[in-house]
Amino acid sequence: MIMTTIAAQLQYTQQRLQAASQSAGRDPGAVRLLAVSKTFGPEAVAEAVAAGQRAFGENYVQEGVDKIVALRQQLPGVVLEWHCIGPLQTNKTRAVAEHFDWVQSVDRLKVAQRLSDQRPVHLPPLQVCIQVNVDGGPTKSGVAPAELPALAHAVAALPRLRLRGLMCIPEPAPSFEAACAVFNSAVGLLEALNAEGLALDTLSIGMSDDLEAAVASGSTLVRVGRAIFGGRPPKG
Numbered sequence: 001m002i003m004t005t006i007a008a009q010l011q012y013t014q015q016r017l018q019a020a021s022q023s024a025g026r027d028p029g030a031v032r033l034l035a036v037s038k039t040f041g042p043e044a045v046a047e048a049v050a051a052g053q054r055a056f057g058e059n060y061v062q063e064g065v066d067k068i069v070a071l072r073q074q075l076p077g078v079v080l081e082w083h084c085i086g087p088l089q090t091n092k093t094r095a096v097a098e099h100f101d102w103v104q105s106v107d108r109l110k111v112a113q114r115l116s117d118q119r120p121v122h123l124p125p126l127q128v129c130i131q132v133n134v135d136g137g138p139t140k141s142g143v144a145p146a147e148l149p150a151l152a153h154a155v156a157a158l159p160r161l162r163l164r165g166l167m168c169i170p171e172p173a174p175s176f177e178a179a180c181a182v183f184n185s186a187v188g189l190l191e192a193l194n195a196e197g198l199a200l201d202t203l204s205i206g207m208s209d210d211l212e213a214a215v216a217s218g219s220t221l222v223r224v225g226r227a228i229f230g231g232r233p234p235k236g
């Protein structure tokens with residue numbers, strides 16, 4: 001069988017996940033793959049769907065909504081799961097609440113409150129991760145670890161959201177060990193919240209270049225773009 005490039009790269013990414021799970025002594029089924037399709041068109045997503053992928057991540061709200069609508073028309077009856085993983089402004093929350101299944105980039109209560117208020121009643125609660133700036137990186141959004149517990153408890157109390165866990169985008173680390181050290185601090189934050197009575201099951205860590213370290217550290221969801229869809233043009 002001849003495979004498209006995207007299908008082949010998806011398969012290779014799944015093999016990387018399996019190998020990483022195996023060497024960490026983890027169940028390979030415990031780590032889900034989110035295909036990050038930002039900057040790629042609906043036809044690229046459709047190719048990944050044909051290869052069996054169902055969960056997709058988008059950074060830019062309008063681009064994501066356009067793709068969600070296009071795919072629903074193109075592939076009626078195929079249920080996809082869409083995650084918003086980009087920085088969120090308050091004026092974009094309604095489109096997110098109406099179209100996405102997950103939001104991983106919540107880092108302020110005001111955004112969470114709007115998402116909860118604006119989630120349509122006919123849809124299930126919006127699945128949410130709080131983005132944490134786990135390594136104090138200068139350019140990244142995300143709540144500071146010290147402010148995480150208060151935000152997490154407040155988000156967990158919102159009626160139309162379901163708080164599932166944490167998402168982190170650390171700076172690229174110089175080694176596997178250094179990457180694991182940063183990811184392990186995210187694991188510690190999640191465990192501390194669960195010890196305080198939350199029931200979080202999702203740790204969204206790991207991308208194309210560091211998914212092995214993330215899986216070794218306890219990732220339950222890796223967000224992979226370039227390794228599946230290829231290089232993106234530089235941001236203009």
Ligand SMILES: *Cc1c(COP(=O)(O)O)cnc(C)c1O
Pocket residue numbers: 036038059085086169207208209223224225226227
């Ligand atoms: C773009 C992006 C990814 C995917 O990064 P790759 O290096 O292409 O795998 C993952 N998470 C977030 C939040 C992103 O913006």
